[in-house]
Amino acid sequence: MTWGSGDNSVARALLKLGGGGGMSKDMTKKKDIDQDALVLTQTKPKTKKPSMYKVLLLNDDFTPMEFVVHILERFFNIDHQQAVSIMLTIHQKGLAIVGVYPHEIAETKVAQVMEFSRKNQHPLQCTMEKE
Numbered sequence: 001m002t003w004g005s006g007d008n009s010v011a012r013a014l015l016k017l018g019g020g021g022g023m024s025k026d027m028t029k030k031k032d033i034d035q036d037a038l039v040l041t042q043t044k045p046k047t048k049k050p051s052m053y054k055v056l057l058l059n060d061d062f063t064p065m066e067f068v069v070h071i072l073e074r075f076f077n078i079d080h081q082q083a084v085s086i087m088l089t090i091h092q093k094g095l096a097i098v099g100v101y102p103h104e105i106a107e108t109k110v111a112q113v114m115e116f117s118r119k120n121q122h123p124l125q126c127t128m129e130k131e
């Protein structure tokens with residue numbers, strides 16, 4: 001399904017039946033009260049586009065360039081030539097956006113990069129921010 005689509009029905013009819021279940025004794029006697037009210041409600045599409053988050057990789061003076069290239073290839077599915085180019089952009093400018101994802105996926109990418117960097121004793125920093 002594509003974002004923004006949903007239930008296409010224009011209106012849903014709800015038969016109001018006095019108090020959400022069976023009718024009370026009172027309601028059976030007072031038939032002119034709203035036991036047969038017909039309520040039409042406009043339905044809203046129920047899917048929403050997820051907020052997207054930029055994943056940023058930050059420069060530092062110690063992480064080897066080849067390690068950053070490897071991170072970009074392994075966790076962000078970027079080909080080698082482009083990974084070298086992005087790594088050099090981070091090296092020169094201080095940071096770069098390396099991907100844009102829904103919240104949970106961005107969080108996972110950040111955690112994977114931080115854990116892999118820590119295990120390899122590099123100070124590489126990866127963060128996310130709302131787009």
Ligand code: TYC
Pocket residue numbers: 057058059060061062063064065068087088090091124
């Ligand atoms: N500045 C690092 C160096 O000269 C290379 C580097 C690039 C580090 C990108 C982090 O996100 C980074 N070895």
